[in-house]
Amino acid sequence: MLTLKGEPLTDADNDSWWTVHRGESPVVATAIHDGHGLRADLQALMALADDERLREEDPYTAYILQDLANRVIVHRSRFEVDLNRARDGAVYTDPSQAWGLNVWRDALPRDRHEASLVLHDEYYRMLRSMLQSIERRHGSFVVLDVHSYNHRRDGPDSDPTDPAAAPEINIGTHSMDRGRWAHVLETLLDAFRRFEFRGKRFDVRENVAFQGRGEQTRFIHEHFPQTGCAIAIEFKKFFMDEWTGEPDFEVLEALRALIASTVPDLVKALDGRQ
Template identity: 45%
Template sequence: MNDPTQPTGPAAGHDDAGDGLLSVVGPWDGRVIFTAVHAGHDLRPEVRDLMILDEAARWREEDPHTERLGAGLESGMVMHRSRFEVDLNRPRDTSVYLEPDDSWGLDVWAGGRLPEEVAERSRQVHDAWYAELERRLSVMSERGPFVVFDLHSYNHRRDGPESDPAPAEDNPDVNIGTGPLDREPWDPVVEAFTRSLSAEVIPATGERLDVRENVRFWGQNESRWTHRLFPDTACVLALEFKKTFMDEWTGALDEEHLGQLAAALARTVPAVTAALEEVEVPTP
C-alpha cells in the first residue's frame, strides 16, 4: 500500500511538518496568518501513475505562487500536494476528483475514473491538513479573535493564450470571499482590509488595486470549516488574486509584480490587527 504521507517531489525538502505534505511557516504568535491550500504541485507516485492530464493543464488549474503572496506575513501553512490529488477547499467526501464532472470536465484519470482505494488514501491528506490547522488555530482562538488570509489565484484568459483578458468589471484584481462569514460582527475587519489593500498602487501596472467582495468567488470549504469550529473568534477572508502576475498559459512569472502584490498584502496586517480590537467576543 502506498503511504499518502510520504514525501514526493522537491517541495518535500521544505516541509516543516516532517511528512512531505505541508509546510508550517513562522511562529504563529500573531493574530493574522495565511494558508495556501492550492499552491501545491506534487503528486504521490500512485496518483501520478494514473494521471493522464497534461502538466500544463494541471498547472493552469492550480494556484502556483500563492504561498509567495503570503511571504510578507510572519506565519502560515502551505500545502505541497496538487489539488488534483486532493482539493482541500472541498469537503472531505468530495475532495478527490473522481471523474470529469468533478474537475470542470477535464479528463484526469486513466480509465476515466480514479479507483476508490486510491481516492481514500488521498482523503487522508485532507485529514492531515485539517488536523494540523485545527491544532494551530485552537491556540490562536484561545488568545482571542484572529484572521486567516485564505490565498488563491484565478485565471482570466480562459479563451486561450492569445485571448483578451476577461472584462475587468466582473474580474477584480482581488476578490474577497466572505460568503461563509457571519459578516456583521466582522465588519470592522473586512472594511479595514478592503480600504488598506484598495489604496495600494502596484508599480508593475501603475494602477490602484481593484479589490471587491464576492464578485467571482465567495469562499469555500476552509472558510466554512474554520467558522464552524471557531464561530466567535475566526474571520477567514478567501482572497482570489487575478493571475496578472503570471501568464496563466505558459506559466511565465513576473517576479517583480508578484513581490509587489505580496508586499501590498503584508501592509494590510496593521490595519486588520487594529480592527480586531473592535470585535466583541462573547464571554463563555
C-alpha cells in the same frame, strides 16, 4: 513545473504534505492550492500533463504571503486532493468537478481515493489545532485564504475575461457573519484599495468572480464562530502567464508587499473587538 528558483520539483517535494510557520501574531495566511506535488502511486494514473495541472493550481500564492509569521503552504496538488472542497468532493472523479478535464486515465481505485482523503482529514485536524493555539494566545484571529484564478481560459492569445466580471482582487465572504466581522473585513478592503502600484490602485471587489464558498473558510467559521474571521482572497492571474507559468516578479513583489501591509491594521481591528 519549476520552482521560483527555476529548479524542478524533487521526490521530497512530492512526499511533503505542507509546511507550517508559526509566529507571534493573530493573522494567518494560507496557500492551500499552491502545491504541484503528486504522490508516486497516482502519477501513472494521472491523465493530465504537468502544464494542464499547473494551469488550474495557484502557483506563486505561497510567494505572496511569505512575510507573514503564521502561514500554511500546501505542497500537494489539488488534483490529488482539493482541500478547499468538502470531503465528499475533495478527490475529483468526474470532469464536472474539474473544469471539464478528464483527470484520470481510468476510474480511480477506491484504495487510492481513500488514501488521498487521509490528507484532507489530517489537514483539517492540523488546522483546527493550530487555530486553537492562536485563539488561546490572542483571543481571536484572522485567516487570509489566498488563491488565484484564470482569466484567459480560451487560450494564450484569446481576449481576457471582461474586467467587469474579473476584478484583480476578489474578496469572498459567503460563510462570514458580516455583522460580527464587518469592521475587520472593511479594514482589509480599505488597505487593499489604498495600495498603489504602477501609478494606480487595484480593482478590489467582493463576491464577483467568486463568493468564498470554499471548505476552508466554511470550516473556520463553523468551528470558531465567535473568534475566527476567514476571508477568501482570489488574485486574478495578472501576476503570471497562466498558459506558460511564467511569473511577473514585479507584480508578485507588489502583491507580497500588499499582503504584508495589511497585518498591522488587521491586528488593530481585532484588538478593537475584544
